[in-house]
Every structure is written in structure tokens, then in C-alpha cells.
Amino acid sequence: MSHPVDPIKAACVQQAYPPVxxxxxxIASGIAQAVGTGAQIVVxxxxxxxxxxxxxxxxxxxxxxxxxxxPTTGFLSEQAARYGIVVIGSVFESRAEGIFHNTAVVxxxxxxxxxxxxxxxxxxxxxxxxxxxxxxxxxxxxPVETPFGSLGVLxxxxxxxxxxxxxxxxxxxxxxxxxxxxxWDPQDDNEERRRQYEAxxxxxxxxxxxxxxxxxxxxxxxQETATDGSGCIDFWGGSFICGPQGExxxxxxxxxxxxxxxxxxxxxxxxxxxxxFFRDRRIDAYADLKLRWRE
Amino acid sequence: MSHPVDPIKAACVQQAYPPVxxxxxxIASGIAQAVGTGAQIVVxxxxxxxxxxxxxxxxxxxxxxxxxxxPTTGFLSEQAARYGIVVIGSVFESRAEGIFHNTAVVxxxxxxxxxxxxxxxxxxxxxxxxxxxxxxxxxxxxPVETPFGSLGVLxxxxxxxxxxxxxxxxxxxxxxxxxxxxxWDPQDDNEERRRQYEAxxxxxxxxxxxxxxxxxxxxxxxQETATDGSGCIDFWGGSFICGPQGExxxxxxxxxxxxxxxxxxxxxxxxxxxxxFFRDRRIDAYADLKLRWRE
Numbered sequence: 001m002s003h004p005v006d007p008i009k010a011a012c013v014q015q016a017y018p019p020v021x022x023x024x025x026x027i028a029s030g031i032a033q034a035v036g037t038g039a040q041i042v043v044x045x046x047x048x049x050x051x052x053x054x055x056x057x058x059x060x061x062x063x064x065x066x067x068x069x070x071p072t073t074g075f076l077s078e079q080a081a082r083y084g085i086v087v088i089g090s091v092f093e094s095r096a097e098g099i100f101h102n103t104a105v106v107x108x109x110x111x112x113x114x115x116x117x118x119x120x121x122x123x124x125x126x127x128x129x130x131x132x133x134x135x136x137x138x139x140x141x142x143p144v145e146t147p148f149g150s151l152g153v154l155x156x157x158x159x160x161x162x163x164x165x166x167x168x169x170x171x172x173x174x175x176x177x178x179x180x181x182x183x184w185d186p187q188d189d190n191e192e193r194r195r196q197y198e199a200x201x202x203x204x205x206x207x208x209x210x211x212x213x214x215x216x217x218x219x220x221x222x223q224e225t226a227t228d229g230s231g232c233i234d235f236w237g238g239s240f241i242c243g244p245q246g247e248x249x250x251x252x253x254x255x256x257x258x259x260x261x262x263x264x265x266x267x268x269x270x271x272x273x274x275x276x277f278f279r280d281r282r283i284d285a286y287a288d289l290k291l292r293w294r295e
Numbered sequence: 296m297s298h299p300v301d302p303i304k305a306a307c308v309q310q311a312y313p314p315v316x317x318x319x320x321x322i323a324s325g326i327a328q329a330v331g332t333g334a335q336i337v338v339x340x341x342x343x344x345x346x347x348x349x350x351x352x353x354x355x356x357x358x359x360x361x362x363x364x365x366p367t368t369g370f371l372s373e374q375a376a377r378y379g380i381v382v383i384g385s386v387f388e389s390r391a392e393g394i395f396h397n398t399a400v401v402x403x404x405x406x407x408x409x410x411x412x413x414x415x416x417x418x419x420x421x422x423x424x425x426x427x428x429x430x431x432x433x434x435x436x437x438p439v440e441t442p443f444g445s446l447g448v449l450x451x452x453x454x455x456x457x458x459x460x461x462x463x464x465x466x467x468x469x470x471x472x473x474x475x476x477x478x479w480d481p482q483d484d485n486e487e488r489r490r491q492y493e494a495x496x497x498x499x500x501x502x503x504x505x506x507x508x509x510x511x512x513x514x515x516x517x518q519e520t521a522t523d524g525s526g527c528i529d530f531w532g533g534s535f536i537c538g539p540q541g542e543x544x545x546x547x548x549x550x551x552x553x554x555x556x557x558x559x560x561x562x563x564x565x566x567x568x569x570x571x572f573f574r575d576r577r578i579d580a581y582a583d584l585k586l587r588w589r590e
Binding site: 120121122123125136140141157160161162163164166167170171172195196198199202203205206207209210245246247274275276277278280281282283285286287288289290291292293294 | 459467583
């Protein structure tokens with residue numbers, strides 16, 4: 001089960017998106033920088049086209065949604081075709097009046113929209129009113145085929161659910177990709193910040209371990225005040241790329257920046273042969289994973 | 296959903312088991328040391344009654360198996376009753392001629408055998424010929440009720456499977472417990488050792504994060520030569536206790552020793568309310584977790 005292109009080089013473009021008008025320009029610059037590292041696959045943070053608008057519930061902000069394909073997809077398509085790369089972006093999608101999604105889009109080296117993924121697990125907590133804005137995805141956990149292999153694209157809150165990672169792996173994904181928008185509540189003390197940040201890294205690195213595959217996680221960074229001024233999120237950055245034993249290959253700290261790394265499928269093969277978890281899964285005993293709770 | 300006893304103090308007794316005759320004495324001493332820290336729950340490493348015999352395949356070693364209840368269970372029962380604690384031990388169980396299990400036993404404060412768990416995921420790789428010795432468990436992933444709460448007892452190789460941890464959590468376990476016997480191949484270089492060790496910690500800490508609960512992981516330590524001298528495992532120790540955000544509360548390095556920590560259920564409650572993963576699991580979309588592979 002080899003891959004025709006191995007290794008592949010992938011990059012994450014970690015950026016800040018305060019409420020200014022030049023996001024596309026900033027993204028184009030980040031993609032160019034990533035391509036400069038030799039990247040064939042470039043990942044952007046969640047909802048990179050706009051300030052993170054979910055801090056408050058405002059019906060007028062549904063105006064910010066767009067169709068897929070649409071303006072953002074078109075822009076990313078141009079970028080992908082310009083460099084002959086795969087770009088994974090994130091769009092506030094208007095699917096129908098009253099149905100909006102948090103949608104990842106995958107553009108191919110000729111600019112084609114290769115596939116989309118509509119976020120399946122939707123959070124709702126102070127500062128993240130995503131259940132207000134986003135209808136949960138009604139598709140499957142299905143990877144997107146690209147010339148560089150099959151990508152298991154998931155979005156942010158999905159990263160806390162081992163089930164999502166496992167399903168993408170079982171469907172043949174070569175890499176897991178997480179466009180992300182997560183940060184601290186500025187009220188949190190340093191100990192809580194550290195615990196949250198480490199928990200977030202640990203659980204994603206564990207998906208790499210459990211499934212013997214690479215992870216690309218690309219987060220926003222920087223402070224963003226709510227559109228009505230009612231609050232603030234300090235997006236923690238920390239984008240990273242890890243290998244099939246969870247080993248960190250590249251990582252950002254808080255500052256905006258581009259990271260890239262070679263993802264070697266032959267290394268994943270070695271690890272899966274050393275630690276053959278897929279061989280031993282007790283699929284006869286997993287039926288209760290479909291339970292909400294024991295009773 | 297409070298617990299009558301909160302917090303509880305739990306301990307792991309990390310020990311070496313080279314082929315000497317005094318294992319029971321050594322275990323008794325470790326339990327006494329754990330009780331000295333105030334522990335109400337004490338965990339021992341996997342198959343602590345014997346040298347790790349699975350390095351080679353020898354039919355005569357089935358003689359080492361014993362019934363449950365039997366000698367080791369009886370010994371652990373006395374220890375539990377003596378101190379009024381819960382003890383989690385591990386037995387090479389003879390269930391029937393031709394059916395042997397790798398079985399965890401849970402003894403209550405009055406010495407009662409509260410429950411058993413027969414290891415569900417069985418490894419088989421160089422140095423760990425467990426598929427030769429152990430029939431996979433045919434029970435469910437069912438926690439054991441104790442006066443200190445419900446314990447999700449799993450064994451070693453189970454620790455690599457997020458499904459096992461999730462199922463124990465869904466069945467109401469308060470804590471996950473992993474008696475373990477894992478080590479390095481002395482041929483491995485330092486980089487590979489570090490990656491394996493970190494992967495092993497990461498995936499278990501991630502079970503804590505995914506399920507908002509504490510983990511007790513108790514490993515063997517020290518070099519053990521195969522019973523026929525054909526090889527050697529360097530058990531890496533590293534037993535640890537972590538909290539519901541994966542934060543390390545206590546940990547061993549390589550040397551034998553006892554660690555203990557308070558496990559606060561009210562802290563798990565706080566974390567599960569902050570990060571309500573159980574609320575958002577897409578149980579409508581998890582059916583394919585029962586697949587071996589996509590095709």
C-alpha cells in the first residue's frame with residue numbers, strides 16, 4: 001500500500017485575523033511563504049476569511065456566509081492553481097436559507113474543488129456560539145482524494161473526538177488535517193492556560209499515535225475582540241505537524257508564522273507494522289460506541 | 296452525579312520482577328508503602344506474579360497459570376482486607392484447559408473479589424507473544440464497582456485503543472486503570488526509545504482528555520531476560536497518574552517506586568462542563584467504527 005508521491009511536504013500558515021479588510025492579501029502572502037518552503041499541501045486556520053464572529057450571536061452576521069464554490073473558494077482555487085499545490089481552507093458556508101455550515105474546502109493543483117467537509121462536531125460555550133451559526137455536517141467522515149494522497153480533513157472541535165480521527169483513518173486517509181480556531185479566555189490563569197494548551201496538543205498527537213499517521217493542525221493566533229465588544233479570545237497559535245508516533249516535526253509558538261515538514265508514508269508503514277493497532281481492534285465489541293450513555 | 300467519597304487517593308506500585316522467588320513479599324512491601332501515602336486504591340503492574348514469560352512461546356509455561364479466585368487473588372484479597380483498600384492486580388488466568396487469559400482482578404476493602412476484566416486487545420510482536428498465551432476477553436468493557444467508585448480497568452495493549460477507554464467512560468467509570476508491562480527492545484536507539492515512551496504517555500493522557508477522567512497507569516520496570524535466554528526487554532517504568540485534562544499529577548521515572556495522588560471527581564465535573572465532549576458525540580455517524588477497514 002504505497003503512495004506514488006512520498007514523502008510529501010506540507011505546511012501550516014498560522015495567522016491572526018483582527019477585523020481589518022486585508023485578509024485575502026494576508027492569506028496570499030502566507031501561502032506564498034509556505035510554497036517557498038517547498039510545500040505541496042498548505043493548510044489555513046479555521047474561518048480565516050473573517051474575524052472569529054461566533055463570540056456573539058447576531059443574526060445579521062449570517063450575511064457573512066457564502067456559497068461553496070463562492071468567493072473564498074475561488075480565491076483559494078486561484079492560489080492552488082498558481083502554485084500547483086493543494087490548499088485546505090475554511091469557509092462560513094451558506095447552503096440554504098436557514099442552513100449554514102462550517103466547511104473545509106480542498107482545492108487541487110489545477111484549482112479544482114476536490115472535496116469539502118462540513119464540520120460534524122459543533123461546540124457551544126461562552127465565546128464560541130457555533131451551535132447558533134452552524135448546522136452540523138450531515139455527511140460521513142470521508143477523506144478527500146488529492147494527487148498527494150487522501151486527506152482526512154476535520155475541523156477544530158472535531159479534534160477532541162477520537163472517533164472522528166479513527167473513522168478518517170479507516171476510510172484510508174493518509175494525513176489528518178485540522179483547521180482550528182481555539183484560544184484562551186483572558187480570564188484564565190496561567191495554570192489553566194497551560195493545561196488547556198497541553199490537553200489540546202496531547203489529544204491530537206494521540207490521534208497520530210492511535211492511527212499511525214501524520215497530523216497537520218493549523219490554528220489562528222492573536223487576540224480578537226467580539227464584534228460587539230462583549231468579550232475577547234486570545235487565540236493561542238501553537239500550530240504543529242506531528243508524525244505517526246505523535247513526534248513533533250514542526251511547531252509554532254504564539255506568533256504568526258509558517259511551518260512545514262516532510263510527511264513520509266513509508267515511515268507510517270513502518271510504525272503501523274511495529275504497532276499494528278488496526279490488526280487488533282475488537283470490532284466485535286465496539287457496538288456500544290453508538291450509545292449516548294450507558295442508560 | 297456526585298461521588299460519596301471525593302477525592303480518593305490512589306497509588307501505583309512500580310516494581311521490577313526478575314526471576315526470583317520473592318515476588319509476593321516484594322508486592323506486599325509495595326502495597327504497604329502505598330498505604331503509607333494514604334492510598335485507598337492501589338494498582339500493581341501487569342502479570343506481577345511472575346517474570347514476563349511471554350518473550351518466548353513455551354507450552355510448559357501454561358503451568359504458571361492459575362484459577363481466579365486462586366493463589367494470587369487470595370494473596371491480594373488478604374492485602375486489601377488488611378488495609379481496608381481496593382487492590383487492582385493482574386493474573387495469568389487458567390479458565391479451562393486450552394483457555395488462558397490475561398486477567399485483571401479487583402479486590403475490595405473487605406477482601407471480596409469485586410470483579411475481573413479479561414484483556415480484550417492482545418498484542419503479538421517480537422518479545423510479546425501474547426496471542427500464543429492469552430485468549431482475548433469475551434466480556435464487555437464493563438467497569439468494576441467499588442466503594443470508591445466505578446473503575447474502568449483495562450490492561451496494557453488496551454491502552455492504545457481509544458475505543459476501550461471511551462466504552463469504559465460511557466459505562467460510568469470514574470477512573471481508568473492500566474496495569475502494564477511495556478518496555479524497550481535493547482536494540483532500539485535512544486531516539487526510537489524516546490518516541491515510543493512519549494507516544495505511550497500521550498495516548499493514555501489523551502484518554503483522560505477525551506473522557507474527562509483520571510488515569511492510573513502502573514508499569515513494570517527493569518531488564519528481564521527471556522526464560523530461554525533468547526532476548527531481553529527493558530521495561531521502561533514511567534508509571535503515572537494524570538487528571539482530566541491529561542495533566543500529570545504524579546509520575547515515576549525508570550526506578551522502582553510508589554506514586555500517589557488525590558483524584559478529585561468534582562474536578563472532573565468541572566472539566567466535563569467546560570469541555571462537554573459527551574454532549575456532542577455524533578453517535579448517529581459512528582456506525583463505521585465497527586468496520587475493520589473501509590472495504
